Amino acid sequence: MQLSAEQLAWAVHGTPLLIDVNLTVEPGQTYGLVGPNGSGKTSLLRLLAGLNKPKAGRVLIDGQPLHTLKQRAIAQSIALVEQQADTTDRITVGQVVSLGRTPFLTALRPWSSNDDAIVAKALFDVDMAHMADRLWHTLSGGERQRVHIARALAQKPKILLLDEPTNHLDIRHQLSILELVRQLPITVIISLHDLNQAMECDRIGVMDRGRLIDSGHPHDVLTANRLRQTFGVHAHVIDDAVDGKQIMRFRSAI
Ligand SMILES: Nc1ncnc2c1ncn2[C@@H]1O[C@H](COP(=O)(O)OP(=O)(O)O)[C@@H](O)[C@H]1O
Ligand SMILES: [Mg+2]
Numbered sequence: 407m408q409l410s411a412e413q414l415a416w417a418v419h420g421t422p423l424l425i426d427v428n429l430t431v432e433p434g435q436t437y438g439l440v441g442p443n444g445s446g447k448t449s450l451l452r453l454l455a456g457l458n459k460p461k462a463g464r465v466l467i468d469g470q471p472l473h474t475l476k477q478r479a480i481a482q483s484i485a486l487v488e489q490q491a492d493t494t495d496r497i498t499v500g501q502v503v504s505l506g507r508t509p510f511l512t513a514l515r516p517w518s519s520n521d522d523a524i525v526a527k528a529l530f531d532v533d534m535a536h537m538a539d540r541l542w543h544t545l546s547g548g549e550r551q552r553v554h555i556a557r558a559l560a561q562k563p564k565i566l567l568l569d570e571p572t573n574h575l576d577i578r579h580q581l582s583i584l585e586l587v588r589q590l591p592i593t594v595i596i597s598l599h600d601l602n603q604a605m606e607c608d609r610i611g612v613m614d615r616g617r618l619i620d621s622g623h624p625h626d627v628l629t630a631n632r633l634r635q636t637f638g639v640h641a642h643v644i645d646d647a648v649d650g651k652q653i654m655r656f657r658s659a660i
Contacts (some may be wrong), residue, residue: 407483407564407593408433413463416449423449425616427463431595431609432496436588438604438624439597441613441635447597450613451567454595455486467565481509485563486553489570490611491590501539503528506560528559531586531639533579547574555583568596572603601628601637602654612636634659 407429416424424446431437439447452458454465456472465472467483485506493502506528507521507556529535532552544551551574558566568587572580584644587594598604610628611621614636620627633641639656646653 407468409464409565409593411454411463412466414460415462417461423616424453427618429611429618429621433594434591434595435597435608436596438607438610439595439613440604441599445613447482447613448569451486451569451595451597454482454565456480457486458547478509483563484565484567485558485561486567487558487569491554495523495564497542499534499540499542501523502542502553503518505557506557509561516615521642524562525560527589528556531559533582546572548576548579551575552579563592565593566590570597570599632658
């Protein structure tokens with residue numbers, strides 16, 4: 407599914423937090439969202455997911471304005487993995503992931519073995535199958551994060567929005583989640599702090615003080631100038647001796 411934002415704006419108590427964001431992510435693309443703390447990444451993802459209403463502008467999925475769709479229809483298309491999602495319920499890992507199937511259940515279409523299979527696959531994909539019966543509150547931060555990603559995968563979304571999903575993850579799970587996400591045949595928008603990881607996305611957008619100031623091919627967007635101006639760091643590129651890939655290294659610009 408194609409996801410677009412048209413002249414999107416959002417404000418809290420009169421303070422503009424998102425200003426004139428225009429964006430189109432084509433079906434199947436992985437779009438990396440980068441930007442300093444407080445630049446508006448989380449705000450934008452929540453608007454794109456339909457959780458917050460824009461003050462101006464609109465979000466469209468396959469050309470259809472989000473605000474014309476019912477919550478259930480949106481949930482059948484878009485999944486969001488939030489940065490600080492939590493639950494206080496006494497609930498198992500398997501039950502958390504099962505919640506991803508909620509938008510598809512009705513009286514006429516109750517839980518089936520197909521739903522069981524989807525939940526099992528989602529748990530397997532994030533390497534949490536062995537913990538399906540564990541209680542949520544006994545998990546580590548990184549394990550919780552992986553369960554949240556599994557819940558979103560179980561939703562079988564056509565558009566997946568991920569807010570810093572690798573934050574609490576050890577390096578092995580960071581890499582496996584990023585690889586998994588990139589290989590999904592769906593549209594993905596993922597906010598990331600690791601700029602080298604962001605370079606692996608099909609396209610990158612840079613947020614700065616509520617604006618999407620640049621968007622395009624990773625090499626065109628994350629230039630030395632941009633890194634200095636927006637992130638306040640000096641960057642230089644080195645070639646990895648093993649696979650020849652370019653890696654950015656950073657020094658403080660202060
Ligand atoms: N509900 C809110 N009320 C007031 N300010 C908010 C609210 N949500 C976000 N902000 C502010 O908006 C700015 C952007 O926040 P956020 O979207 O979380 O940025 P990022 O995810 O890039 O770190 C920050 O300055 C933040 O403090
Ligand atoms: Mg954020």
